Amino acid sequence: METTLDKELSVIDQLRQMGVGEVLKFPAGRSPYLRNLVSQRLINERLEGQAWTVNLDMENGITIVTRTA
Secondary structure (H helix, E strand, O other), rough: EOOOOOOOOHHHHHEEEEOOOOEEEEEHHHHHHHHHHHHHHHHHHHHOOOOOOOOEEEEOOEEEEEEEE
């Protein structure tokens, strides 16, 4: 399920509020930032069992973040 970005929430808060199976799309240039958020800033959430994937879609110029657990 794809959700739209909430301009009033920070990116990290949007990631925290995602449900399993939800998808957020960002510009391709945000990929390194998003990978860092998932791997470093959301460590407590990851220790609790939450998980995200960050994939770069070069053809469409977007970064796709999916909540997987």
